[in-house]
Amino acid sequence: MKFLVLTLIANGPDPVTGRTPSAHERFRRVIDHAVLAEELGFDGYAVGERHERPFFSSAPPVVLSHLAARTRRIRLFTGVTTLSLLDPVRAFEDYATLDQLSDGRLELIIGKGNGSAQAKLFHVTEHDQWDRNREGYELFRRLWRRNRVTWSGRFRPSLTDAEVWPRPLQRPVRVWHGSATSRESVELAARYGDPLFSANVTNPIEPYAELVRHYRERWAHHGHDPADALVGAGTAGFYLARNSQDALATYRPIFEARLRILARMGVEPVFATLEDFVARSSALVGSPAQAIEKVHRYHAELGHEVMHVHADGDGLTPAEHRAALELFQGEVAPELRRTIPSRPFAEPVRPDGPASTPTEAERGGALAATGGAG
Numbered sequence: 001m002k003f004l005v006l007t008l009i010a011n012g013p014d015p016v017t018g019r020t021p022s023a024h025e026r027f028r029r030v031i032d033h034a035v036l037a038e039e040l041g042f043d044g045y046a047v048g049e050r051h052e053r054p055f056f057s058s059a060p061p062v063v064l065s066h067l068a069a070r071t072r073r074i075r076l077f078t079g080v081t082t083l084s085l086l087d088p089v090r091a092f093e094d095y096a097t098l099d100q101l102s103d104g105r106l107e108l109i110i111g112k113g114n115g116s117a118q119a120k121l122f123h124v125t126e127h128d129q130w131d132r133n134r135e136g137y138e139l140f141r142r143l144w145r146r147n148r149v150t151w152s153g154r155f156r157p158s159l160t161d162a163e164v165w166p167r168p169l170q171r172p173v174r175v176w177h178g179s180a181t182s183r184e185s186v187e188l189a190a191r192y193g194d195p196l197f198s199a200n201v202t203n204p205i206e207p208y209a210e211l212v213r214h215y216r217e218r219w220a221h222h223g224h225d226p227a228d229a230l231v232g233a234g235t236a237g238f239y240l241a242r243n244s245q246d247a248l249a250t251y252r253p254i255f256e257a258r259l260r261i262l263a264r265m266g267v268e269p270v271f272a273t274l275e276d277f278v279a280r281s282s283a284l285v286g287s288p289a290q291a292i293e294k295v296h297r298y299h300a301e302l303g304h305e306v307m308h309v310h311a312d313g314d315g316l317t318p319a320e321h322r323a324a325l326e327l328f329q330g331e332v333a334p335e336l337r338r339t340i341p342s343r344p345f346a347e348p349v350r351p352d353g354p355a356s357t358p359t360e361a362e363r364g365g366a367l368a369a370t371g372g373a374g
Helices: 023-040 060-070 088-101 116-122 129-145 183-192 205-221 244-265 274-280 288-302 318-339 360-369
Strands: 002-007 044-047 075-078 106-111 149-151 159-162 175-179 196-198 231-233 238-240 284-286 306-310
Touching (some): 002 023, 002 075, 044 060, 129 149, 129 183, 205 288, 244 284
Parallel strands (some): 002 044, 231 306
16 A cells, blocks of 8 residues: 655644644645655655635645655655646646656646635636536646647637647656545546545545445446556544554544534534544544554455545644654554555656666556556
């Protein structure tokens, strides 16, 4: 199994101290956490995209480009790129540049996005968001694969024998499809033979497992080899300690802060207590043994090879945050890597010697082995 750390760069009052960091402080924490994730051996670091309070994640290509300069090995994910809001040509230019700057470490997860603010900012509505996402992806996909593109659609000006530069280092960059409970994104992923990343955050496992089953069914329907289907999944919360009592005590203020936010929004929580949240959600809050058991239980339903942990450290001291991640990498990750096989990610491409510079054929083979779209 492979492991990512995900941030949406949310910025609100700390659940324990009540203090809200400045934007500069919040971005510095993102940088520090990405560097720490690489140091501890995580496989990827993911930055989401949101366009409303309390998130500072409106420009993931900028954030990830900075992280590319501060790291050397870790894969750089989006989580997700809200393609329904973006001009696919401009998004291609940003991410192809990022792929070059990062030595070919980019992984894209696309989705339509959510939130009412994005509709006001970008004039994307619930009636056209899926059409925009589908059309945007079809052009986006073509741009990664062809040096010249002729195309026409509903939502952007047409292209005639257009060239878009720079070209990415990876040919092509792999694109995952992020999905919560909607079959539209699943169908798009299955049709094109792309991997699926299940949100797996808000609800118990049942709706996510149903959607993954649907993805695999549609994958086979479109003529793809079932063995090539690739699934990732998220987690709803994260904090590990040596024993579950300490983990629950430390995480309780974080969970209760979430409940207060939902109450202010007038939203009924799916999990009304911390104990219910830990028992029925995908959250990894407890001891290492409990985390291992839960991931195995979820894997039996989802068959996922990649998972992310939300590990911003909000409500934790820096020492608590690091200790939880170290405990995960020291005791949880090795057991899950041993018991849940996963296909390799492509290695970074560097000009510093043959051992660290895979050939084009080797890189293409690595992508194919991980379910990369061709």
